Amino acid sequence: HAPSWTGPPIHVGVIGGSGLYKLEGLDVITEVNPMTPWGHASSPITVAKTPAGTHVAFLARHGLTHSLSPSSVPSLANIAALKHLGVRCILAFSAVGSLREEIAPKDFVVPSQIIDRTKGIRRATFFGEGNQNGVVAHATFGDPFDEILRPVVEKLTRQALGPDVKVHGRKTLVCMEGPSFSTRAESIMYRAWGGDVINMSTLPEAKLAREAELSYVLIATSTDYDAWRETSAAVDVSEVIKSFQANVANSQKVLKTILDPLHDLVGDDAEAFKKAQGSMKFSVMTKPE
Numbered sequence: 001h002a003p004s005w006t007g008p009p010i011h012v013g014v015i016g017g018s019g020l021y022k023l024e025g026l027d028v029i030t031e032v033n034p035m036t037p038w039g040h041a042s043s044p045i046t047v048a049k050t051p052a053g054t055h056v057a058f059l060a061r062h063g064l065t066h067s068l069s070p071s072s073v074p075s076l077a078n079i080a081a082l083k084h085l086g087v088r089c090i091l092a093f094s095a096v097g098s099l100r101e102e103i104a105p106k107d108f109v110v111p112s113q114i115i116d117r118t119k120g121i122r123r124a125t126f127f128g129e130g131n132q133n134g135v136v137a138h139a140t141f142g143d144p145f146d147e148i149l150r151p152v153v154e155k156l157t158r159q160a161l162g163p164d165v166k167v168h169g170r171k172t173l174v175c176m177e178g179p180s181f182s183t184r185a186e187s188i189m190y191r192a193w194g195g196d197v198i199n200m201s202t203l204p205e206a207k208l209a210r211e212a213e214l215s216y217v218l219i220a221t222s223t224d225y226d227a228w229r230e231t232s233a234a235v236d237v238s239e240v241i242k243s244f245q246a247n248v249a250n251s252q253k254v255l256k257t258i259l260d261p262l263h264d265l266v267g268d269d270a271e272a273f274k275k276a277q278g279s280m281k282f283s284v285m286t287k288p289e
């Protein structure tokens with residue numbers, strides 16, 4: 001479908017995670033709430049403008065009052081709604097637990113890999129059964145994040161935050177089902193698997209973005225040490241919330257400087273945009289009639 005948005009192009013969509021419910025310091029242009037074949041998105045989408053004039057779209061993953069659990073986030077509608085606005089790239093934010101000593105609460109992480117612990121529980125495709133066309137597709141997902149944008153996002157995040165906040169790159173995220181946190185045994189197992197951080201929100205979002213031919217990069221903000229540390233109490237919500245304020249303030253700091261360059265990185269002639277556009281045509285298995 002042609003994009004439903006007729007204003008200046010919106011290349012970047014931001015999905016805010018826990019604590020990040022709006023964009024600060026940007027001029028709000030309008031709010032839209034498009035109906036998609038999968039219903040409405042988690043929240044109305046705010047269209048805003050940076051001081052340099054770049055238009056961006058913002059969506060709160062858990063709703064504006066955090067009323068949606070990770071398992072009930074309407075990811076198909078969220079991705080479809082952003083795609084419908086003509087967005088080319090999604091910058092996602094999410095609070096994560098740390099599975100590594102060196103990733104402390106309040107550190108930032110730009111992961112490069114995912115281990116899926118939501119498989120078979122959440123619908124993770126626009127294709128296949130239930131789809132009117134009965135089209136089956138297998139998206140390439142070996143590199144779940146956009147490999148052109150990911151290192152740039154890591155660099156820009158580091159630049160924006162300066163020496164006071166550690167930014168870790170090339171880490172593996174475990175996405176678990178929830179809503180309860182992991183047992184100590186699970187947490188230790190995820191470490192043995194090579195997991196570095198853990199959340200409940202990146203899937204199926206990243207898979208659906210790939211199917212929608214949208215570049216997707218995650219900025220993960222660390223809130224706790226999960227449950228693997230023998231000498232520490234296992235994570236609870238009060239611990240997660242303790243790091244929120246600092247993480248949200250730092251996320252806003254990153255957003256202040258990252259949106260203009262990101263917009264250009266998915267411009268008409270940009271490598272990342274050209275690579276993503278049309279990429280799904282090599283993934284369809286169903287024979288044309």
Ligand code: ADE
Binds near residue numbers: 097182225240
């Ligand atoms: N989100 C923030 N901390 C988390 C943890 N320890 N496990 C799963 N999701 C999280």
